[in-house]
Amino acid sequence: GAVVSQHPSWVICKSGTSVKIECRSLDFQATTMFWYRQFPKQSLMLMATSNEGSKATYEQGVEKDKFLINHASLTLSTLTVTSAHPEDSSFYICSAPPGAGGGNTEAFFGQGTRLTVV
Amino acid sequence: KQEVTQIPAALSVPEGENLVLNCSFTDSAIYNLQWFRQDPGKGLTSLLLIQSSQREQTSGRLNASLDKSSGRSTLYIAASQPGDSATYLCAVPSGGYQKVTFGIGTKLQVIP
Numbered sequence: 730g731a732v733v734s735q736h737p738s739w740v741i742c743k744s745g746t747s748v749k750i751e752c753r754s755l756d757f758q759a760t761t762m763f764w765y766r767q768f769p770k771q772s773l774m775l776m777a778t779s780n781e782g783s784k785a786t787y788e789q790g791v792e793k794d795k796f797l798i799n800h801a802s803l804t805l806s807t808l809t810v811t812s813a814h815p816e817d818s819s820f821y822i823c824s825a826p827p828g829a830g831g832g833n834t835e836a837f838f839g840q841g842t843r844l845t846v847v
Numbered sequence: 848k849q850e851v852t853q854i855p856a857a858l859s860v861p862e863g864e865n866l867v868l869n870c871s872f873t874d875s876a877i878y879n880l881q882w883f884r885q886d887p888g889k890g891l892t893s894l895l896l897i898q899s900s901q902r903e904q905t906s907g908r909l910n911a912s913l914d915k916s917s918g919r920s921t922l923y924i925a926a927s928q929p930g931d932s933a934t935y936l937c938a939v940p941s942g943g944y945q946k947v948t949f950g951i952g953t954k955l956q957v958i959p
Binding site for chain 1: 851890
């Protein structure tokens with residue numbers, strides 16, 4: 730199956746600073762990656778779709794200027810939380826599209842990043 | 848729009864019991880369904896993937912069934928162990944079959 734590596738696994742930052750989260754596809758090339766977030770006691774919700782070589786598409790209610798997504802290569806997508814505030818504290822996780830890296834239709838996820846803004 | 852519901856939201860059982868977690872989805876036009884495990888503060892561990900053409904999948908003490916027509920799936924855990932304590936998530940493809948919609952999960956606690 731496809732291997733998705735996400736870094737860092739956890740980060741604590743001060744309010745007002747920016748944090749970058751990386752998502753790498755290790756054994757396949759991905760023209761598309763998905764970014765999800767999970768607030769406490771809530772379900773994982775899709776934030777945005779990262780598209781290699783073009784602009785990301787954001788779900789309704791997600792601020793594109795706050796959550797900057799860059800997909801500059803076929804193996805790396807990054808999510809930058811700009812001017813982070815405590816309400817941005819959440820669990821962020823990236824995913825390769827179902828079927829990435831092979832014929833299986835399974836969705837593969839990174840390890841996730843726990844962001845805490847203080 | 849695909850919606851996924853999981854019941855119960857939380858479950859506490861003594862060690863050794865068999866248990867069933869339920870998942871229902873509104874759009875039955877899915878090509879697969881996945882069950883994941885999430886430990887506190889951790890990422891997702893894929894447990895079972897059921898293709899739309901399959902009725903069930905088994906892995907060790909886990910058995911997942913799928914009834915597409917009724918929009919339901921169950922995850923059966925046999926002889927539960929304290930190490931099974933985690934949140935179990937049901938997920939189905941949606942929106943062009945690239946994205947995934949998750950249920951809120953069932954938080955399981957197995958008491959020694």
